[in-house]
Amino acid sequence: xxSREDTDPRxxxxxxxxxxxxxxxxxxxxxxxxxEHELPRVTYGKHEKGSNITMKSLLRILxxxxxxxxxxxxxxxx
Amino acid sequence: xxSREDTDPRxxxxxxxxxxxxxxxxxxxxxxxxxEHELPRVTYGKHEKGSNITMKSLLRILxxxxxxxxxxxxxxxx
Numbered sequence: 001x002x003s004r005e006d007t008d009p010r011x012x013x014x015x016x017x018x019x020x021x022x023x024x025x026x027x028x029x030x031x032x033x034x035x036e037h038e039l040p041r042v043t044y045g046k047h048e049k050g051s052n053i054t055m056k057s058l059l060r061i062l063x064x065x066x067x068x069x070x071x072x073x074x075x076x077x078x
Numbered sequence: 079x080x081s082r083e084d085t086d087p088r089x090x091x092x093x094x095x096x097x098x099x100x101x102x103x104x105x106x107x108x109x110x111x112x113x114e115h116e117l118p119r120v121t122y123g124k125h126e127k128g129s130n131i132t133m134k135s136l137l138r139i140l141x142x143x144x145x146x147x148x149x150x151x152x153x154x155x156x
Binding site: 008010011014052053054055056058059069070072073074076077 | 131
């Protein structure tokens with residue numbers, strides 16, 4: 001049984017920010033977003049829920065959205 | 079043989095920023111910093127060299143330095 005999602009609220013804020021960017025990019029479903037950008041669908045879904053994302057995975061998503069690390073985290077109140 | 083360090087320049091900038099914070103906190107050696115803050119020494123050393131750090135590991139270090147994600151990444155030009 002996978003342990004409960006990580007509970008650090010900042011991880012959830014990062015996930016929410018990823019979701020916000022995905023929706024703003026016009027994708028109502030994370031599956032379609034992940035599929036169209038060749039991201040692992042299940043893993044990407046966990047990222048949006050606040051999983052312990054690695055920097056390389058985050059950078060890959062930010063490159064899709066063409067947003068810098070500084071701009072991404074400026075929108076994360078943590 | 080471990081693969082070459084990850085080459086994304088942004089990972090190296092993150093590592094350099096961690097080093098900058100560590101030195102500013104008065105630690106000339108990363109081993110002492112890691113030991114005194116109960117961080118795994120070898121792993122922490124790799125973080126400063128640009129390894130693919132996870133968000134939880136990064137948050138743990140930022141908490142030691144009492145700096146937010148936004149302030150940390152504002153200092154990363156990537």
